[in-house]
Amino acid sequence: xxxxxxxxxxxxxxxxxxxxxxxxxxxxxxxxxxxxxxxxxxxxxxxxxxxxxxxxxxxxxxxxxxxxxxxxxxxxxxxxxxxxxxxxxxxxxxxxxxxxxxxxxxxxxxxxxxxxxxxxxxxxxxxxxxxxxxxxxxxxxxxxxxxxxxxxxxxxxxxxxxxxxxxxxxxxxxxxxxxxxxxxxxxxxxxxxxxxxxxxxxxxxxxxxxxxxxxxxxxxxxxxxxxxxxxxxxxxxxxxxxxxxxxxxxxxxxxxxxxxxxxxxxxxxxxxxxxxxxxxxxxxxxxxxxxxxxxxxxxxxxxxxxxxxxxxxxxxxxxxxxxxxxxxxxxxxxxxxxxxxxxxxxxxxxxxxxxxxxxxxxxxxxxxxxxxxxxxxxxxxxxxxxxxxxxxxxxxxxxxxxxxxxxxxxxxxxxxxxxxxxxxxxxxxxxxxxxxxxxxxxxxxxxxxxxx
Amino acid sequence: xxxxxxxxxxxxxxxxxxxxxxxxxxxxxxxxxxxxxxxxxxxxxxxxxxxxxxxxxxxxxxxxxxxxxxxxxxxxxxxxxxxxxxxxxxxxxxxxxxxxxxxxxxxxxxxxxxxxxxxxxxxxxxxxxxxxxxxxxxxxxxxxxxxxxxxxxxxxxxxxxxxxxxxxxxxxxxxxxxxxxxxxxxxxxxxxxxxxxxxxxxxxxxxxxxxxxxxxxxxxxxxxxxxxxxxxxxxxxxxxxxxxxxxxxxxxxxxxxxxxxxxxxxxxxxxxxxxxxxxxxxxxxxxxxxxxxxxxxxxxxxxxxxxxxxxxxxxxxxxxxxxxxxxxxxxxxxxxxxxxxxxxxxxxxxxxxxxxxxxxxxxxxxxxxxxxxxxxxxxxxxxxxxxxxxxxxxxxxxxxxxxxxxxxxxxxxxxxxxxxxxxxxxxxxxxxxxxxxxxxxxxxxxxxxxxx
Numbered sequence: 001x002x003x004x005x006x007x008x009x010x011x012x013x014x015x016x017x018x019x020x021x022x023x024x025x026x027x028x029x030x031x032x033x034x035x036x037x038x039x040x041x042x043x044x045x046x047x048x049x050x051x052x053x054x055x056x057x058x059x060x061x062x063x064x065x066x067x068x069x070x071x072x073x074x075x076x077x078x079x080x081x082x083x084x085x086x087x088x089x090x091x092x093x094x095x096x097x098x099x100x101x102x103x104x105x106x107x108x109x110x111x112x113x114x115x116x117x118x119x120x121x122x123x124x125x126x127x128x129x130x131x132x133x134x135x136x137x138x139x140x141x142x143x144x145x146x147x148x149x150x151x152x153x154x155x156x157x158x159x160x161x162x163x164x165x166x167x168x169x170x171x172x173x174x175x176x177x178x179x180x181x182x183x184x185x186x187x188x189x190x191x192x193x194x195x196x197x198x199x200x201x202x203x204x205x206x207x208x209x210x211x212x213x214x215x216x217x218x219x220x221x222x223x224x225x226x227x228x229x230x231x232x233x234x235x236x237x238x239x240x241x242x243x244x245x246x247x248x249x250x251x252x253x254x255x256x257x258x259x260x261x262x263x264x265x266x267x268x269x270x271x272x273x274x275x276x277x278x279x280x281x282x283x284x285x286x287x288x289x290x291x292x293x294x295x296x297x298x299x300x301x302x303x304x305x306x307x308x309x310x311x312x313x314x315x316x317x318x319x320x321x322x323x324x325x326x327x328x329x330x331x332x333x334x335x336x337x338x339x340x341x342x343x344x345x346x347x348x349x350x351x352x353x354x355x356x357x358x359x360x361x362x363x364x365x366x367x368x369x370x371x372x373x374x375x376x377x378x379x380x381x382x383x384x385x386x387x388x389x390x391x392x393x394x395x396x397x398x399x400x401x402x403x404x405x406x407x408x409x410x411x412x413x414x415x416x417x418x419x420x421x422x423x424x425x426x427x428x429x430x431x432x433x434x435x436x437x438x439x440x441x442x443x444x445x446x447x448x449x450x451x452x
Numbered sequence: 453x454x455x456x457x458x459x460x461x462x463x464x465x466x467x468x469x470x471x472x473x474x475x476x477x478x479x480x481x482x483x484x485x486x487x488x489x490x491x492x493x494x495x496x497x498x499x500x501x502x503x504x505x506x507x508x509x510x511x512x513x514x515x516x517x518x519x520x521x522x523x524x525x526x527x528x529x530x531x532x533x534x535x536x537x538x539x540x541x542x543x544x545x546x547x548x549x550x551x552x553x554x555x556x557x558x559x560x561x562x563x564x565x566x567x568x569x570x571x572x573x574x575x576x577x578x579x580x581x582x583x584x585x586x587x588x589x590x591x592x593x594x595x596x597x598x599x600x601x602x603x604x605x606x607x608x609x610x611x612x613x614x615x616x617x618x619x620x621x622x623x624x625x626x627x628x629x630x631x632x633x634x635x636x637x638x639x640x641x642x643x644x645x646x647x648x649x650x651x652x653x654x655x656x657x658x659x660x661x662x663x664x665x666x667x668x669x670x671x672x673x674x675x676x677x678x679x680x681x682x683x684x685x686x687x688x689x690x691x692x693x694x695x696x697x698x699x700x701x702x703x704x705x706x707x708x709x710x711x712x713x714x715x716x717x718x719x720x721x722x723x724x725x726x727x728x729x730x731x732x733x734x735x736x737x738x739x740x741x742x743x744x745x746x747x748x749x750x751x752x753x754x755x756x757x758x759x760x761x762x763x764x765x766x767x768x769x770x771x772x773x774x775x776x777x778x779x780x781x782x783x784x785x786x787x788x789x790x791x792x793x794x795x796x797x798x799x800x801x802x803x804x805x806x807x808x809x810x811x812x813x814x815x816x817x818x819x820x821x822x823x824x825x826x827x828x829x830x831x832x833x834x835x836x837x838x839x840x841x842x843x844x845x846x847x848x849x850x851x852x853x854x855x856x857x858x859x860x861x862x863x864x865x866x867x868x869x870x871x872x873x874x875x876x877x878x879x880x881x882x883x884x885x886x887x888x889x890x891x892x893x894x895x896x897x898x899x900x901x902x903x904x
Contacts, residue, residue, distance in 0.1 A: 273792075
């Protein structure tokens with residue numbers, strides 16, 4: 001059995017049906033191995049496994065997986081089992097997982113099966129947008145009233161240390177009667193303060209805090225200017241709601257980057273894993289492809305207008321796809337730089353003219369090099385200097401157009417409140433294809449007698 | 453002046469030459485505004501600014517910028533000024549910035565100008581690869597010998613609290629005589645332990661630790677299975693070298709994601725910002741484009757082999773770029789899913805057959821839909837059923853090929869130790885272009901009498 005993959009061994013344990021053996025085997029798998037193994041299981045096997053193991057163990061498995069994969073498993077369970085498992089997760093993971101479940105009905109059904117006390121909190125937290133302070137924050141924070149004594153706080157921490165196990169108690173917060181945030185106390189300050197001092201006296205009162213509605217950029221800005229490991233988050237009434245932790249913010253930034261990449265490659269509507277149902281995957285990909293094919297047909301209709309020219313100089317048919325593809329490549333480089341600069345906060349919609357200036361020079365240099373190369377190939381192949389001139393010239397001009405458009409589209413889309421990562425690519429390739437075909441075939445038509 | 457951009461106002465302050473006013477104005481800019489403003493300055497203005505302001509203030513500015521942008525500014529200074537500024541940065545930022553400087557000579561010259569005590573540490577830390585525990589770790593950790601008393605540790609923390617300001621002292625480490633890591637003590641444990649206990653008695657001895665050579669995936673795995681905010685890093689001799697912090701690891705993961713996106717769009721050799729010198733940007737982009745144009749010429753040479761067919765049915769020239777582009781789109785979706793699955797640890801090179809199985813069904817569905825669509829357009833346009841069949845059939849088969857190749861290339865590249873994000877795109881488009889042209893023109897040639 002030594003050659004068997006964990007996936008097969010796991011299935012054997014499921015067949016055998018011994019929960020203890022099964023739990024033990026799953027426990028021996030490294031997290032990445034576990035993720036891989038569960039990704040290969042079908043719905044039936046997943047059902048069987050989660051019937052056998054305890055919700056506790058199930059929750060532990062889910063925590064080790066990515067949110068998307070975890071949500072996929074939860075969705076595959078019946079709602080009661082799902083709720084039992086979700087209940088075992090830390091509140092933050094509960095929210096992350098529930099946010100990833102694709103069917104709203106399923107989410108509501110799972111929440112309806114949670115214990116009453118959890119239900120309210122979960123519903124409240126799900127209201128916050130994913131990439132806001134409210135969506136990112138950790139609600140496991142400790143707060144004490146202003147007039148409480150330092151000694152009593154320390155005693156509370158000591159007595160409840162089991163229960164506070166999952167809390168990050170490097171800081172405790174001080175609140176007034178209405179729950180409004182007044183100050184913060186690092187644990188180390190508590191340690192070297194006389195026990196009978198009220199916490200309100202030693203707390204740090206001028207506090208950096210952030211609203212539940214603050215977006216990821218705002219959080220990132222704060223963490224970049226301050227050394228804090230966490231920033232308290234207050235709700236719309238000024239009450240302490242949670243704490244945004246540096247590492248959670250960094251994780252959210254990482255996810256946004258991953259998202260940019262996926263969207264720019266045409267993976268839309270959330271992350272895709274191959275363990276997801278076939279039709280979901282197919283439908284999501286098609287939604288993107290069908291827009292692209294329409295744009296492509298529109299762009300290629302330019303060629304249809306110039307059929308006579310193509311038919312007179314059939315070599316043009318060889319170069320049209322090259323010019324289309326190379327302009328797309330050049331333009332996409334500019335798109336990627338702009339999206340990155342937007343993410344880093346270096347570029348804003350008002351920089352469009354500056355971007356065009358900077359890109360057009362790069363486009364001129366690269367277009368010249370590429371134009372000479374491709375024009376040279378055309379010349380050498382057909383022995384016609386003017387054909388080389390048409391092909392090289394078209395590629396040069398189209399490269400300049402492509403980088404200027406590629407560099408500015410993301411800024412324009414952002415200004416219009418559209419997602420640059422999602423829409424830049426298709427718009428870019430449509431415009432550059434059209435221009436490329438027009439330039440090549442237009443030049444060729446006007447020089448037809450020379451290249452024929 | 454209310455309408456003036458910060459960039460212009462900053463230049464006015466530089467002209468005026470008053471360091472206090474200048475420092476004050478820079479201080480009023482939000483970090484993102486600051487990043488944008490500095491991105492627009494030329495080398496001369498940057499020189500002038502850093503001559504005027506103190507290294508202290510300069511270091512603060514650099515810290516608020518991305519590593520790439522910071523490195524760009526440092527490179528623009530003379531080596532002595534650069535060293536003065538670098539010296540003011542926390543050691544971790546020093547390493548991050550020096551790692552981003554593009555010229556090795558410049559890095560060495562700056563290090564040579566650092567104070568002796570820093571020079572050795574910097575040289576040592578620069579030896580670690582960027583995405584390893586050694587490259588990521590924070591070296592500001594506190595360690596105490598096993599037999600030291602809890603009270604003495606607390607006294608040391610209290611007495612040196614100013615100096616330990618930038619340390620994350622939620623945990624202190626316990627080491628033996630050789631500096632080898634023995635255990636860890638959370639600050640909170642110290643607080644409720646009698647003062648005369650030796651730290652070796654209360655420390656947590658069975659410790660999760662990681663070698664300086666551990667890579668990012670290993671670190672991510674550890675942080676995903678454990679709740680730790682930091683994991684101690686030991687050097688090759690077992691001595692405590694630093695601590696890998698959760699948020700730093702998450703940040704590195706985010707950077708890797710951003711990198712994947714940039715590389716897949718043809719931004720290679722490090723991040724590009726438009727503030728970088730023109731020739732660097734142009735050269736880096738060209739290195740990628742020139743490989744692509746050669747691959748494109750190779751793929752398009754298939755069309756050249758079928759010139760007679762194209763010349764007989766000129767409509768084919770309209771559809772070739774569409775088939776090429778659409779297959780590229782479908783294939784790139786599969787590439788993105790595979791790269792994401794590799795990043796999440798769900799896919800490994802051994803999964804190739806599984807990936808092909810799963811992709812080919814998606815390819816069959818999407819290829820059928822797209823094929824009927826494009827074939828239908830061809831049929832309606834020219835009124836020739838067989839032309840529709842050729843175009844639709846070619847797109848169907850090529851979509852299946854594209855998703856299978858797109859899904860597997862990243863896994864194969866990873867197996868060969870190549871960077872999937874970098875090389876998958878060009879390989880994919882070359883193969884799918886060739887196949888697409890071959891299928892379309894091959895089908896057309898064999899049905900030539902029917903579509904002519």
